[in-house]
Amino acid sequence: MPAATRVRRAVIAATSVALVATGCGSSGGGGSSSGSSDTGKTFSYQSSEPQNPLQPANANEVGGGRILQNLFKGLADYDPSNATLRMQVADSIDTSDSQTFNVTMKSGWTFHDGTPVKAANFVNAWNWAATTANNQINSSWFSDIEGYQDVHPAGGAPATKTTMSGLTVVDDTHFTIKLSSKVSYFPYKLGYIAFSPLPDAFFNDPAGYGQKPVGDGPYQFVSWDHNSQVVTKTYPGYMGVDKPKNGGVVFKMYTTAEAAYADLQSDNLDVMDQVPPSALSSYKSDLGNRAIDEPQGSIQNIGFTLYQPEWQGANTAKVRQGLSMAIDRDTITKTVLQGSRAPASSWVAQGVEGYKAGTCGDFCNFDPAKAKQLIAEGGGVPGGRLTITYNADGGHKEWVDAVCNSIRQNTGVDCAGDPKTDFKTARAAITGHQISGAFRTGWQQDYPLNANFLSDVYRTGAAANDFGYSSPQFDQLAAQADAAPTIQDSATGYQQAEAVLPQDMPAIPLWYYRTNSGYSNNVQNVTFDSFGNPAWTQVEVKG
C-alpha cells in the first residue's frame, strides 16, 4: 500500500521531530496573489527513485506511486479539495446488491498512444495484475473480485486460469464486476492507482513498458533519467474533469529532504514533499505564505501483542485504557513533535469519510489519576514493564521516549523503547510475533474512507492486524457495514464497529499526521490533498 511504504518513507522517515504550530487548521496555499500563469510551463516536484518498474499495480511507495498517479487515471479518483470519490473514466458505477457493480464508461478517453480506452483495457489490466506470476506488489488489491483464487491461489500454487470470473466485458464502454462477497464501498477502492487501465500494447512487453509507461492520465511520459528525474508533459487529449493548468510535472529525485529544501528556498525546486525535521521550526518564517500545513489521512498508534496470553482478557483491556490515559498527547504533539501532529481522539484519521471525533472517549484524554486506577484494576502491566518496539530509522525515538516518560511519570509503570535497526527489521519482528508488549504502528489511507482504517487493520485475520486482535462483535458489525446498501450507510456501519474498539483497546490512537511543506516563487495555487500529494493539475506556473 501506499500507506504502507508511504508511511515508511514520507511519514516514518520524515517523521518525528517536527513541525509547526497546531490548530491552525488547513491553510494551504493561502495568499497566492494570482499573477498571470503560463499553462505551457512545467513545474518540478521533489521525488525519489521509484523502487519498481512503473506499472500501476506495482507501486506501493511514494516514489513510483506519485508518478503513476499522474500518468494514469482510473474509473474514479478522489477530489483533492474534500477527499470524496469523483468519477473520471466511469460515467457511473451502479449496484443493487453491493456485490455486482455495473460500470458505464464515458466515451472519448484515449491512451497517450492514441488508442481508445475500452472496457477490455480495464478487465485485462486487472486480470494481469492479479495473476501471481506477474509479480505485482499490489496484486492482493483484486482479492475482492470473484475468481481471484483462480489466478492467485493461496500458498503459491500455480494459477489455474488467467482471468477472474467476476469480470465481464459487456461492450466497449460497459463491464461488470462481481465480488466474492458484499463490499458496498468497493467503488472507493477503484480510485486506487492499481485499478488503472492498460493499453493493448502493454501486454506485448510488460517489462519494457515499465520503463516507458503509456497511460491515460493528465500527463504523459517523456523520459526517465534514472536516479535523476522523470519528465512528464500535459496530454492534450486528457478527458478528465481536472484539466491541467500547467505544462507538466518534472519529478526530481532527491536523496535527502535537506537538499530539496535548500533547492526550494532558492527556487530551484518548485514543490516539495515534506520539509526536513531540521526545518520544522523555521519553515513557516522561511517561506511565509508559501508554507503549507494541512491535515493528512494518516494516524500513529501504539499496538499491543494481543496474541500473547498475558495480554488477553478483559482485565488487560483496562491496563491498555489506563496506559492510553497516561499519555499527554497535547503536550507531546506541541513540544516534542513541534506541532506537526494533531492529537487523536479516534482510530480513523481526520478528514476521512466516516471520521467521527471522540470515538475513543475519555480513554484518549489525559487523566493520570484515572490512568493509575485503571492499570491497578487491571492487575498492572504484564511483567511489570512495558516495551514499545519501533524502527530506529524513522525518527520515532523522540516521541517514543516522550510517551514512555509520560507513562512512567504519571503511573509509575516502567516503560522503555525497543529500537530495531530499520523498518524491515522492525516489520519482521512484529509480523513474526517476536516482540513482547507494545509496538509502534501507523496507517495511511489507501482511500479516504473509514472502512480502510478499520476493516484492513482490526478485523480478525486482516492483512495489517499485527495485534492478533479478534473481536466477534467488531467482525459482525464490519460485515454488516460491508453489506450496507450505500457507501454512506457503510460508513455509518463502520462507525458502529469503531465504537467497539474503546472497550478492547487493541491499539492506542496517538495523533494524526499533517503535511508540512511549501512551494517556490515560481508557482501558485498549490494545495495538498489528504494523501499528502499536491493537487497536481491545479498548480499554476507563473509566466
Place this chain on the structure above:
Amino acid sequence: MGSYIIRRVLQMIPVFLGATFLIFVMVYALPGDPIAAMFGDKAADPAQVASLRHKYYLDQPLWKQYLHYMNNLFHLDFGTSFTGRSVADIMADAFPVTIRLALVAFFFEIVVGLPLGVLSGLKRGTIWDTLVLIITLLVISIPVFVLGYIAQTVFATDLGWVTPTVQDSEDITQLILPGAVLAALSLAYVARLTRTSIGENLRADYIRTATAKGLPRRTIVTRHLLRNSLIPVVTFLGTDLGALMGGAIVTEGIFNIKGVGNILYRAIGQKEGPTVVGIVTVLVVVYLVASLLVDLLYAVLDPRIRYA
C-alpha cells in the same frame, strides 16, 4: 618490472573472489526481509512473496545464490536490482558521476594540500607554519556534514554564486563546491603529512650534501627534497582515491549528487544483493589498482626501489 605487474594482477583474482563472497554473505546476513519490506506496513501476501522470492532467486540456499551470482558474473551479467534495472546500467550511470567528483576533490588535495604542506614544512616555526596548522586542525575537527551545510548556506543560499545542489553532474563547475567540501579533510591530512615528511628530510644527510655542493635552493627543494618527501603522501593519496569514491555518501547527500555512495547506501538499506556486491566489487578493484599504481610510483620517486 613486467613480471612484477603480472604477479600483482594475478594476486587480485583471489582477493576479488574473496571480496565478492564476503560481501555476498554480509548482505545475506543483514536483518530483515527485503521482499516483505516492499509491502510496507501491510502484511505481505504470502503467495506474492513466494513468487517474488523465486524471481530474485532468494528462495535458494546461500551457496546456490552465490554460485548463481558468480555464474552470471562470468557472463558479465551483474544481475538486476529490485527496480528492474540491470546493475550494470546502474553502475554505468553512477560511476562516471562519482569519478568526476573524486577527481575534482583529488585535484584540490594536490593543488592546495601539497603547496600548503611544503610551505609550512620549509618555514617551520614561522607564522605561516602556525597558520597552516591552525587551518588544517580546524578542518580536521569539523565533521564533513557541518562543513557541507555551511558551504551550501554561504555560497548558495546567501551569496547565490551556485545552486544549493548539483543540477547537472556533467557540468564540472557545479562540482567545484561539493568537490572542495569532499576534499577538505584529506587536504588537511595531505598538508600535515607533507609538512612532517619535509621537516624530517630537511635534516637528512643528502640535503646537507646538496647544500654543501652549492646547489641552488630551488633545485634542492624540487629535485631532492620534494621527491623523497612525497612517498608517504603518495601512499595516502592512493588509498584516499578509493575512499573518495565509496565514502562520499554524506557529501553526495547534501549536494544531491547521484553517485556511487548514495546508490550503495540505498541498496544496503533495501538489502539489494546484486547492487551492493556489484558496486563494492568494483570499488575493491579500484583500491587494488590504486595500490598497485602507488607501489609502481615508489620506484619512480625513489630510484633505490626496484621491482623484479
